[in-house]
Amino acid sequence: MIWSALVIALRDIRRHGLRSSLTILGIVIGVFSVITMVTLGAGATQAVKTSVGTLGANVLQVRPGQSAGPGSGSGRDVAPPFKLTDLTAIRQQIGGVTAVAGQSTDQGKAVRNAQNWSTTIDGTTNDYLTAKNWKVVEGRSFTADEERSGRRVCLIGATIVKVLFQAEHPVGAAFRIKGLSCEVVGVLASLGQGTFGNDQDDVVLMPIKAVQRQIAGNQDVGAITIALDPAFDSAAVQVSVAALLRERRGLTQGAPDNFSVLDARQISDTISSTVGSLTALVGAVAGVSLLVGGIGIMNIMLVSVTERTREIGIRLAIGALGGEVLLQFLVEAVALSCLGGLVGMALAFIVCMIAAPVLGLPFLFDARINLVSFSFSAFIGVVFGYFPARRAAALNPIEALRYD
Numbered sequence: 001m002i003w004s005a006l007v008i009a010l011r012d013i014r015r016h017g018l019r020s021s022l023t024i025l026g027i028v029i030g031v032f033s034v035i036t037m038v039t040l041g042a043g044a045t046q047a048v049k050t051s052v053g054t055l056g057a058n059v060l061q062v063r064p065g066q067s068a069g070p071g072s073g074s075g076r077d078v079a080p081p082f083k084l085t086d087l088t089a090i091r092q093q094i095g096g097v098t099a100v101a102g103q104s105t106d107q108g109k110a111v112r113n114a115q116n117w118s119t120t121i122d123g124t125t126n127d128y129l130t131a132k133n134w135k136v137v138e139g140r141s142f143t144a145d146e147e148r149s150g151r152r153v154c155l156i157g158a159t160i161v162k163v164l165f166q167a168e169h170p171v172g173a174a175f176r177i178k179g180l181s182c183e184v185v186g187v188l189a190s191l192g193q194g195t196f197g198n199d200q201d202d203v204v205l206m207p208i209k210a211v212q213r214q215i216a217g218n219q220d221v222g223a224i225t226i227a228l229d230p231a232f233d234s235a236a237v238q239v240s241v242a243a244l245l246r247e248r249r250g251l252t253q254g255a256p257d258n259f260s261v262l263d264a265r266q267i268s269d270t271i272s273s274t275v276g277s278l279t280a281l282v283g284a285v286a287g288v289s290l291l292v293g294g295i296g297i298m299n300i301m302l303v304s305v306t307e308r309t310r311e312i313g314i315r316l317a318i319g320a321l322g323g324e325v326l327l328q329f330l331v332e333a334v335a336l337s338c339l340g341g342l343v344g345m346a347l348a349f350i351v352c353m354i355a356a357p358v359l360g361l362p363f364l365f366d367a368r369i370n371l372v373s374f375s376f377s378a379f380i381g382v383v384f385g386y387f388p389a390r391r392a393a394a395l396n397p398i399e400a401l402r403y404d
Contacts, residue, residue: 023300024340026293027380031344031373032351034283034290038369039352041279043361059131060238061262062224062245079258081220084208086248090224094240096232101128102221104211108178110204112164119160120203121177123211129155129188131227139171139186142207146185150209154182157201158190177204178215234263290376293340294384301333301388309395316397326393333385334378341377345370 014020064079084102091100104123109116126141128134136155146153154177161170170184182204191200212219228237238261245259315325349365356363 019300020336020339023296024293024336024343026289026296027337027340027377028293028344028347030287030290030293031341031377032348034287034373035345035348035369036351036355037279037283039348039364039366040355040359040361041275041283042364042366043352043356043359044279045275046364047361058228058230058234059263060226060228060234060241062226062241062259063262064222064259080249081222082224082245082259083219083221086221086245087224089244089248090226090241093244094226094237096229096237097226098229099127099130099225099227101125101131101225102208103128103223103225104208104216104220105222106178106211106215108215110160110164110175110177112173112175115164115166117160117163119177121211121215122203122205123208123216124205125208127227128205128225131225134191135189136186137189139184141186147207147209150207150213152180152182152206152210152214153185155186155188155205156184157188157203159199159202160204161187177206180214182206234265238263287376290380293377294337294380297333297336297381298384298388300336301329301385302391304332305329305388305392308392313395313397313399316395323393325395326389329389329392330382330385333389334381337377337381337385338374341374344377345374 062082064081082102087100087102091097101124106121106123107118108121110119111117122128125147129136129141139155141155142153145151156164156170164170164175165173170187172184174181174183176182188201188203188205206215208221226237226241228234242257242259242261245261246257249258251258348370352365353363355361
C-alpha cells in the first residue's frame with residue numbers, strides 16, 4: 001500500500017512540477033545551508049588545528065604584554081621586551097624544557113638581481129627549528145659559531161625561494177636584506193598558511209645576534225618559544241616559567257603580569273571551540289529555513305486537498321478507508337520533503353567541494369550531518385504534512401462529492 005501511495009505521490013509531484021519545485025525550495029535552502037555551514041566549519045576547525053600544530057607539539061609561546069581579553073590593561077607596546085639572559089635562565093632553571101628560542105622580528109625588503117620582495121626577518125636560533133619541528137630540506141641549519149658571532153647567514157622559506165631565486169639553486173647564493181648581504185645556508189620545509197591566514201613560508205631566519213646588532217639595533221627579544229618534554233605537565237611548567245619571569249622582571253606581589261605564557265594546544269582548543277560555536281550558531285539559524293519550508297509544504301498540501309476534494313470523495317465512496325487517504329497525503333508531503341533534502345544535499349556537496357579549496361580549507365565530508373539533515377527534512381514532511389492529510393481523511397464522502 002505504501003509503494004502504491006508513493007507512486008501516486010511522485011506522479012502528482014511530476015504533474016505539478018513548477019509548484020512542487022517552489023514548494024520544496026525552503027527545504028532545499030535549509031538542508032543546503034546547514035550542511036554547507038557545518039562542513040565548512042569542520043574544515044575551518046581542522047585548518048586551525050593543523051596551522052597551530054605548526055607551532056610544534058608541547059610548545060609554550062611567551063610574549064611581552066598581557067594576552068588580549070577583558071581586564072588586560074597593558075599591551076605589548078608598553079611592556080618591556082625580554083633579554084637573551086632570560087632565555088639562559090629558563091634553560092637552566094626550569095625542568096622539562098628541551099629547547100628555548102628567542103625571536104627578534106623585523107620587516108624588510110629582500111633584493112636579488114631584478115627581484116625584490118617585502119618579507120619578515122626573524123632572528124632566532126636552531127632551538128626555534130627544534131621547537132617547531134621545522135625541517136631544513138636543503139643545505140643546513142646554523143652552526144654554533146654562526147649563532148655565537150652573529151654572522152649574516154640565513155635560512156629562507158619556500159616563498160622567498162620562489163620569488164627571489166625562481167629556478168635557481170639558492171643554497172650558497174646571496175641576496176640583500178635591508179641593504180645587508182646575506183648568504184643562504186639552507187631552505188626550510190613549507191608550512192603553508194598560518195592560523196590567521198599569514199604565509200608562514202614568507203620568512204628569512206637569521207642568527208638572533210645578527211638581527212639584533214645589524215638590523216634592529218638593540219638587544220631586545222620580542223618573543224620566546226619553549227619546547228617541553230612530553231613527560232612533564234605543561235601547566236606546571238607554565239607556572240614555573242611565569243614565576244621566573246616575574247622575578248626577573250621585578251614584578252611585586254599582586255602586580256599583574258606584563259607578559260603572557262600560552263600553550264599551543266590551548267590556542268588550538270580556544271580557536272577550535274570558537275569556530276565550532278559559531279558554526280553551530282550559524283547552522284541553527286540556517287535550520288530555521290527548514291521550518292519555513294515545512295510551513296510551505298503544509299500550505300501547498302492544504303491547497304492540494306482542496307483541489308482534490310472530489311477525488312477524495314470518490315475514493316471514500318467506493319470503499320477507501322480514512323487511514324488510506326491519510327497515508328496517501330502524508331506520503332506526498334514526506335516525498336516532497338525528502339526530494340528537497342536530496343537536492344539540498346547534492347547542492348551542498350558541490351558547493352563545499354568548490355568553496356573549500358578557494359577558502360584554503362580541507363573538504364571534510366561528514367556523512368553524519370548529511371544523514372541528520374535528510375532525516376530532519378523527512379521529519380518536517382511528517383509533522384507539517386499530518387494536518388492536511390488528517391483533514392483529507394476526515395472529509396465527508398457525500399459533501400466531498402458535491403464539492404465544485
